[in-house]
Amino acid sequence: NAGVTQTPKFQVLKTGQSMTLQCAQDMNHEYMSWYRQDPGMGLRLIHYSVGAGITDQGEVPNGYNVSRSTTEDFPLRLLSAAPSQTSVYFCASKSPSSGNTIYFGEGSWLTVV
């Protein structure tokens, strides 16, 4: 998982709290994205970005905000956490220079109680 760093790795939130999951990559990749992984459902795309200043929605965007002010960082914000957002979150990045292979971070385990 070369160069994609996620923080925190584990987090417990109370319903209604807000938090930001951080994602940074040092490979100068234009594309970055966030997925969530739930039991029996594989990974589903939340939001993605094809470059600084550009973001778009994926399959399950509700309840999440993103921004891309720099090429390196792509934070995922939960404005008012809900138990349904309990999941494992993965950040990913890619670039044509890496053969368009999508590399994932190590994951962030989030529990909302």
Place this chain on the structure above:
Amino acid sequence: AQKVTQAQTEISVVEKEDVTLDCVYETRDTTYYLFWYKQPPSGELVFLIRRNSFDEQNEISGRYSWNFQKSTSSFNFTITASQVVDSAVYFCALTNTGFQKLVFGTGTRLLVSP
């Protein structure tokens, strides 16, 4: 719409057995890309292979091999002489030429016993 189906939820084998993980996909795109990822118990996602739709050659990498058949929309993954370290969840995934949205199957959990 794109869809990936991994019908095998869980497979249990004994070490040194060969095992095949099935992946069937649906897409209307003529050009697309297929991936396999491994998720060991530690939780990270490890890239294994990417295959282009216009390249139907099978690929072998050590004990791993992949059989891509456009006629049946399948991209199956075989582990030869399985080892305990192969125990993991394996995901098949699909994207189109934009590479913007990776569609995953639900994964197959492989348990290799000594």
